[in-house]
Amino acid sequence: MSGLYLVAQLAGRTVAIDSGQVESVVDIGEVTAVPRTSAVVRGLAALRSRVVTVIDTRVALGVPAQDAAHRAVIVHVDGHHYALLVDALEDVAPFALQPLANGIALDPAWASIARGLVERDGEPMLAIDLAALVPAAAAAAAVAA
Amino acid sequence: MDDLLQEFIAETRETLEALSGEIVAWEANPSDGARLDAIFRFVHTVKGSCGFLDLPRLARLSHAAEDVLAAVRAGDRVPDRALVNAVLAIVDRIGELVEAIDAGSAIADTGEELLIAALAEGSAEVAQTAQPAQRAPSRSVRLNVELLDRMMSGMSDMVLARNELARRLREDNADPAIEAALERLSATVSDMRDTVTRTRMQKIDQLFSPLPRLVRDTAAALGKSVSLNIEGADVELDREMIEVLRDPLVHIIRNAIDHGIETPALRRAAGKRENGRLTVSARQSGNQIIVEIADDGAGIDIDRVIAKLVAGGRDERELRALSDKARLDLVFAPGLTTKDEVSDVSGRGVGMDVVRTGIEQIGGRVELDSVAGRGLRIAVHVPLTLSIIPTIVVGVGEQLFAIPRQAIEEIVTEYGEAIRVDQVGNSCVVTVRERRLPLIDLGERLGLAGGKPLPSGRMLAIVGLGVGSFALAVDSVLDAEELVIKPAAPAVMASGLYAGQTLPDSGRPMLMIDCAGIAADAGLRFDRAIGADEDAGDAVAETPGIPALLFRDLDDMVRAVPLAVVDRVEQVDADAASFTAGTLRLTIDGQVLPLAALGDIGGRERLGVLRLRDDSSEIGYAIADALDIVALPERISPPRAPGPIAGVVLVDDEPVELLDAHWLFATHAERRDAAPGAVRIVDSGDGWMSIFLRPILEQAGYRVVTTLDHEEGTLATLAFDDAEIAPGDAAPVLRLRRQRIAAAGADGSIYRYDRPGILAAVQRQHAGGGR
Numbered sequence: 001m002s003g004l005y006l007v008a009q010l011a012g013r014t015v016a017i018d019s020g021q022v023e024s025v026v027d028i029g030e031v032t033a034v035p036r037t038s039a040v041v042r043g044l045a046a047l048r049s050r051v052v053t054v055i056d057t058r059v060a061l062g063v064p065a066q067d068a069a070h071r072a073v074i075v076h077v078d079g080h081h082y083a084l085l086v087d088a089l090e091d092v093a094p095f096a097l098q099p100l101a102n103g104i105a106l107d108p109a110w111a112s113i114a115r116g117l118v119e120r121d122g123e124p125m126l127a128i129d130l131a132a133l134v135p136a137a138a139a140a141a142a143v144a145a
Numbered sequence: 146m147d148d149l150l151q152e153f154i155a156e157t158r159e160t161l162e163a164l165s166g167e168i169v170a171w172e173a174n175p176s177d178g179a180r181l182d183a184i185f186r187f188v189h190t191v192k193g194s195c196g197f198l199d200l201p202r203l204a205r206l207s208h209a210a211e212d213v214l215a216a217v218r219a220g221d222r223v224p225d226r227a228l229v230n231a232v233l234a235i236v237d238r239i240g241e242l243v244e245a246i247d248a249g250s251a252i253a254d255t256g257e258e259l260l261i262a263a264l265a266e267g268s269a270e271v272a273q274t275a276q277p278a279q280r281a282p283s284r285s286v287r288l289n290v291e292l293l294d295r296m297m298s299g300m301s302d303m304v305l306a307r308n309e310l311a312r313r314l315r316e317d318n319a320d321p322a323i324e325a326a327l328e329r330l331s332a333t334v335s336d337m338r339d340t341v342t343r344t345r346m347q348k349i350d351q352l353f354s355p356l357p358r359l360v361r362d363t364a365a366a367l368g369k370s371v372s373l374n375i376e377g378a379d380v381e382l383d384r385e386m387i388e389v390l391r392d393p394l395v396h397i398i399r400n401a402i403d404h405g406i407e408t409p410a411l412r413r414a415a416g417k418r419e420n421g422r423l424t425v426s427a428r429q430s431g432n433q434i435i436v437e438i439a440d441d442g443a444g445i446d447i448d449r450v451i452a453k454l455v456a457g458g459r460d461e462r463e464l465r466a467l468s469d470k471a472r473l474d475l476v477f478a479p480g481l482t483t484k485d486e487v488s489d490v491s492g493r494g495v496g497m498d499v500v501r502t503g504i505e506q507i508g509g510r511v512e513l514d515s516v517a518g519r520g521l522r523i524a525v526h527v528p529l530t531l532s533i534i535p536t537i538v539v540g541v542g543e544q545l546f547a548i549p550r551q552a553i554e555e556i557v558t559e560y561g562e563a564i565r566v567d568q569v570g571n572s573c574v575v576t577v578r579e580r581r582l583p584l585i586d587l588g589e590r591l592g593l594a595g596g597k598p599l600p601s602g603r604m605l606a607i608v609g610l611g612v613g614s615f616a617l618a619v620d621s622v623l624d625a626e627e628l629v630i631k632p633a634a635p636a637v638m639a640s641g642l643y644a645g646q647t648l649p650d651s652g653r654p655m656l657m658i659d660c661a662g663i664a665a666d667a668g669l670r671f672d673r674a675i676g677a678d679e680d681a682g683d684a685v686a687e688t689p690g691i692p693a694l695l696f697r698d699l700d701d702m703v704r705a706v707p708l709a710v711v712d713r714v715e716q717v718d719a720d721a722a723s724f725t726a727g728t729l730r731l732t733i734d735g736q737v738l739p740l741a742a743l744g745d746i747g748g749r750e751r752l753g754v755l756r757l758r759d760d761s762s763e764i765g766y767a768i769a770d771a772l773d774i775v776a777l778p779e780r781i782s783p784p785r786a787p788g789p790i791a792g793v794v795l796v797d798d799e800p801v802e803l804l805d806a807h808w809l810f811a812t813h814a815e816r817r818d819a820a821p822g823a824v825r826i827v828d829s830g831d832g833w834m835s836i837f838l839r840p841i842l843e844q845a846g847y848r849v850v851t852t853l854d855h856e857e858g859t860l861a862t863l864a865f866d867d868a869e870i871a872p873g874d875a876a877p878v879l880r881l882r883r884q885r886i887a888a889a890g891a892d893g894s895i896y897r898y899d900r901p902g903i904l905a906a907v908q909r910q911h912a913g914g915g916r
Contacts, residue, residue, distance in 0.1 A: 032654045033544065034633075035591035037640050044633075044646060044654035048302055051646050051654040053634040080634040135636040 002096045005118060005127065008073070009087035011061040016095060016118045016127045023074040028054060028083055039065075040135050045083060047074070052083045060133045061109045077131045084130055095120065097127055149355055152391075153194050154247045155287055160187055161240050168233055175224035184232065185214040186499055191239060193395055196362070202257065203242055209261040210235045222266065231263040290384070293345050297629075300334075300341045305652050307334050349427045349436070350378040352387050352394060356425060359395065363402045370409055370419060371402055376426035382434055386527050390436060393500040393511075397438050397523055398423070400497070405442030405521050415518065417441065429551065430661070439522040445515040450475050473513045477501045500525075528632065536628050536657065537606065538649075539619040542593040547628055547647060547657040548617070554609045556622055559602030568734050570717040575605060575616045582607065585667045586618045587658070591642070608660045615664055630657050642666060693803070695772040695796060696753070699744025705775065705794065706766070706804040712758040714771045719749045722767060728813075731765040739813045742767040743789055757806065762814040766804070777803070823848040824907060825876070827864035833897070838863065845904055861910045863903070866894045879906050 005016035006025070031043035031054050042054040042065075052074065059065050072083035095118035106114055113132040117124050164187055171180035188207045195204035210232050216222040238260055245252045311327060353375050364371040382390075406412075406421030413419060424439045454475060455461040464475065477497050501511050504525055514522040536547035537556070557564055557577060565576045566584060573584035584605070603618040630645040633656065637643060644659040693705040694714070721732045722740055731740040731754060738756070746752065746767055755766040781792035781803060789812075791805035824847045826834040839849045842863075850859065859876045866880040880894035881903070895902045 030653060032656070034637050034640075034643075034656060035544075035593055036642055037637055041634075041636050044637075044656070046305075046648055046652050046654050048298075048305070050298070051631070051633075051648050053637060078635070082634065134634075 002094055005093060005095050006073070006089065007091040007093065007120070007125065008089050010128070011058045011063040012087065014090070014123070014125050016120075016125045017073065017130050018115070018127065019092065021075050021129070021131055023076055023081070025071070025073055025089060026083065028070050028072045028085070038135050040133075042085065047081070047083065050081055052081045054083045054085065055134060057084050057086065057133055060135075062107070073130060075131050075134070077134050082131075082134050084133055093120070095127075150198060150246070153198055154243050156388075157191060157194075157239070157243045159287075160190070161236070161243075164236070168236065171224075172229055172233065175226075175229050178218075181214065181217060181224070184236070185211065185218060188214065188236070188239075189499070190392055193392070193399070200242075200246070203239060206235050206239055206242075206257065206261065209264055213264045228264070231260065234260050234263065288344075290345075293341075293384075296341050297345065300338050301648065303334055304338060304650055307331055308650060308652060345384050346381045347384050347387050348378065349380045349382050349387065349434075352382075352390055353378050353425060353427075356394075356398065359398060360402065360423060363399055364406075364421075367403060368408065369402060369406055369421060371406055371421040371423050374422065374424045376424065377428050380427040380429060380434060382427075382527075386434070389504070390525065390527065393504055393525065394425075394436065394438070396497070396500050397525075398425070401438060401440040401442065401521065401523075405440040405444070407443055429549065433526045433528055436525045436527070437522060438525075439520060441520040444517045444519060444521050445473060445476055445513070446517070447472050447475070447515075454478060473515055476513070477511075536626055536630075537622060538624040538626055538655070539587070539604070539606070540621040540623055541588040541591065541619050544593060545623065545653075545655050546587070546619075547626070547630075547655055548606060548608075548660065549644070549657065550625065552608050552610070552660045554607040554614060556604055556606050558604055559618070561602075564605070569715045570721055570733075574715075577605075577607065577616070580614075583615045583667075583669055584618060585615055585663060585669070587663070588618075588620065590663055590667060608664075610661055610664060613669075615669055617660070617663065628655075628657070691777045692774055693777045694755070695775050695801065696755070697769040697772055699742055699746065699749075699767055699769055701769070702743075702802060703772065703799070704743075704768075704790075704802045704804055705777065705796065706755060706757070707777070707806060708774065710757045710759065710806045712756040712763065715754050715756065717752050717754050719746060719752050722746055722752060722765075729767075731767075733765070738763055738765045740765040740767055741789070741809050741813045757809065759806075759810055759814070762810065764809060764813045766809065822911065823850050823859045825850050825852075825859045825862040827851075827862060827868050827870050829865045829868045834863065834865075838897075838903070841900060841904070842907070845907075847907065861907055863907075865897075877910060879903075879910075 004019040006019050006022055007014060007016055009015075026047060028045045028047075031045050033043045034041055040056055040060045042056040042059075044051050045054050046052075054072065056065050056069075058069070066087070069085040069087060071087075071089060072085050073089075075082050075084060097116045097118055099116055100114060101117065110126070113128040113130070114126055115129050116127045118127050119125070164184065167180045167183045171177060171184060174180070188210045192204060192207040192211055195201075195207060213222065213228065213232065217224050217228070222228065238257065241252060307327075307330060311331070314324060314327060356375065357373055360371055360373045401423055402421070406423070407415065407417075409419040412421065422441045424437070426437050426439075428435055428437075451461065451464045451472070454464060464472070467475075477500075504511050504527065510526050512524040512526065514524070535550040537550050537553055538545055538547055540546075559566060559575075563578045567574050567576070573586075575582050575584040586603075603620060604622045605616040605618050606622070608615055608617050626649060628647040628649060630647050632638065633643055633646040637646070637656075641662040642659060643662070644657045647655050647657060649655055692708040694708050694711050695703060695705050698704045715733070717731070717733060722742075723730060723732070729740040729742060729746075731738045733754070733756075740754075741764060744767075749769075753768040753770055755768055755771075757764050757766055775796050778794055778796075781794050783792045784790050787805070787808060789805055789808055790802045791808070792803050793800050794803050795801070824842055826838060826842075826849055828834040828851070835851070842849050847860070861876050862870060862878045864870050864878060864880060866882045870878060881897045882894040883897060885896050885898075895906060897903075
């Protein structure tokens with residue numbers, strides 16, 4: 001199975017994001033904070049005429065937040081647009097998706113977004129489902145409580 | 146009425162277009178239940194609309210088709226080819242008639258009887274009529290809502306672009322001619338924006354205005370009398386929502402009049418007014434619009450519903466085992482009716498399942514609240530998407546938030562006249578012109594570091610929630626703006642504090658506060674404790690004699706105290722009361738009051754406290770609950786011996802103990818004889834004066850100050866012999882020395898632990914006429 005992937009740096013790791021779920025790649029400007037929500041929600045940002053919810057992927061993956069991060073990948077989940085902050089974007093290239101090798105132990109946050117492995121010049125990268133980082137309402141409520 | 150007709154024509158035309166595929170599919174497979182339902186709903190809707198638009202021919206056709214389809218749904222008839230053709234011929238004819246009405250031309254009603262007759266069992270197939278092709282030019286254009294959405298989003302982009310352009314021009318000190326041109330552009334863009342926005346918004350009045358007629362006609366046809374009450378007609382709603390709500394609303398109202406409201410004779414027998422009462426109201430709640438239809442009829446007869454469903458083949462035991470709510474929801478079962486006869490008005494039960502399907506399609510829900518014999522209330526919740534809401538924009542710390550304007554009763558400043566803010570236990574109350582309201586600080590709720598207190602004080606928005614009101618403190622009130630509010634992402638909405646998000650002209654996203662959510666988050670409960678005071682105001686005015694506050698005491702006795710000595714009634718945490726220095730004390734508002742109690746405080750979490758005040762001192766009296774304001778009778782039975790109880794009075798024929806205010810003050814008030822005046826202490830940096838001396842002076846009844854108050858003056862200034870004293874008023878300086886033995890060349894100083902000596906010296910100043 002081969003598809004087009006966006007190669008990005010996410011929480012200090014190189015990952016491959018299925019390009020099918022990427023709506024666009026943007027630089028996020030000013031972010032309006034949303035008090036009393038899950039820490040994963042960095043805030044709201046205006047993207048053209050839309051309001052997008054900015055998700056701090058580093059927090060979601062349990063890595064300390066980086067204020068400098070402004071690059072974001074826009075995804076569309078259940079009628080809402082989200083901007084998922086990434087450390088850096090590297091490349092867009094076709095890769096063949098391979099199943100996760102047995103014995104790779106990921107912590108729960110990574111395991112919940114991992115979809116397989118792709119290989120670039122011999123370097124294995126985790127292929128991830130970026131949308132899975134968007135907190136669902138129930139999960140967010142649990143965090144807020 | 147013309148508008149309605151146009152709506153009906155446009156809608157029927159649209160449905161027909163959408164239905165053409167269904168018809169073909171049904172023709173191919175007449176046993177397909179889903180197709181059958183779709184066609185059935187169409188003719189049912191047409192029948193319903195015709196009823197109040199007065200289109201008898203269409204009504205007859207659709208009613209006939211509906212009858213047959215109902216029989217098929219019930220399994221009484223098999224949809225053979227003849228039947229399918231006959232129904233399709235009627236659907237076609239409906240289309241022709243609608244076009245004819247629109248064009249204003251007439252179609253002879255020949256053949257319609259034949260069409261209807263063809264529906265009968267065993268009749269011959271009808272020949273398909275040719276579709277008429279001509280269509281009259283329409284006065285209005287029906288636009289795809291998606292197109293409007295795109296227009297709207299393009300418009301917002303334009304506004305943002307204009308803002309940026311304006312900013313750059315300002316930075317570059319552009320040519321005035323260019324600025325003038327920009328000005329014109331701005332005005333046009335704003336105009337356009339309003340127009341485009343309005344294309345999507347409509348007052349719900351448009352939905353409500355045909356209702357009086359509908360109710361009148363429906364009631365008249367059934368020989369009932371119904372008065373209609375409409376509320377909230379100026380709530381604005383997305384155009385699409387209005388269209389989706391139209392049919393369900395008509396269905397629900399017809400059902401209410403037909404099934405709910407009883408005949409005048411029955412109503413009389415049940416002890417109700419002959420006139421049935423129907424209330425239709427719209428209001429916004431958080432991020433939803435709620436349209437409520439309430440009647441005072443018989444309510445839903447659940448037993449009947451179950452009986453009908455059992456007759457239709459459902460398992461009775463299973464149905465009976467359902468919860469109350471689930472049983473009520475059975476009225477949404479397809480093909481249900483509790484009416485034994487089918488009327489022209491309603492009664493095929495198609496109503497409720499159509500209603501629910503329609504509402505759920507747009508992400509809404511339908512709630513039922515039925516009380517047998519008392520009536521049915523149906524609440525239709527629809528989302529607020531794209532609703533334009535008038536808001537007040539407020540600032541908290543660095544951030545801006547929108548608050549729905551309709552929730553705000555008024556806005557006052559904290560330091561305004563007739564405004565008073567008090568700390569009660571760990572919460573705050575604000576008294577606005579005799580009205581006491583809980584106070585919530587928005588910044589605190591949201592965990593935003595509140596800015597430095599402004600010299601002008603915070604702004605207090607008085608928010609009305611229906612069940613009660615509270616004051617919401619914000620740093621500033623900036624603007625009134627009409628905003629397009631959209632639901633925020635689930636992760637944001639999950640906090641329960643926000644009603645949605647918006648993108649104002651500034652280009653910075655803003656959140657709208659859900660006032661009910663904030664109140665719930667702050668743990669506000671609107672109960673008597675707060676309301677008691679409001680009631681008090683009214684009651685006092687009407688009550689002759691000495692008004693007294695009736696309360697339940699800690700020992701569960703009901704007692705009374707003259708209202709005149711009660712400064713206020715407050716709720717405090719039981720922790721605020723403590724047994725210190727030999728007596729019970731209450732810590733409140735940053736001061737310590739002596740607290741009287743007849744009973745045990747232990748084991749309670751919250752205490753009511755009566756704050757009693759005479760002209761000079763204040764004491765607290767712990768109670769369980771404030772109950773009421775009553776007028777005291779003149780007769781008071783005195784007690785055996787003087788004590789906390791002044792006597793027993795009869796209130797509503799119950800004996801009630803009356804507290805002896807005199808005894809309470811005599812026993813509990815701080816002994817502060819004649820309030821002699823102020824003494825200034827000058828600390829030498831070691832704090833001895835404040836820590837050691839001050840309590841002694843205060844205990845003796847002096848007020849102790851550390852700085853001079855020029856208006857009042859002081860009796861004396863106390864300082865160590867080596868301390869430097871800022872120039873003060875004329876009051877003499879009493880020097881204290883640290884050594885027991887006065888140094889040579891005694892200067893009249895007093896040893897610092899000579900308690901009687903110090904007090905005597907101060908007393909001399911007092912006796913000598915002070916300053």
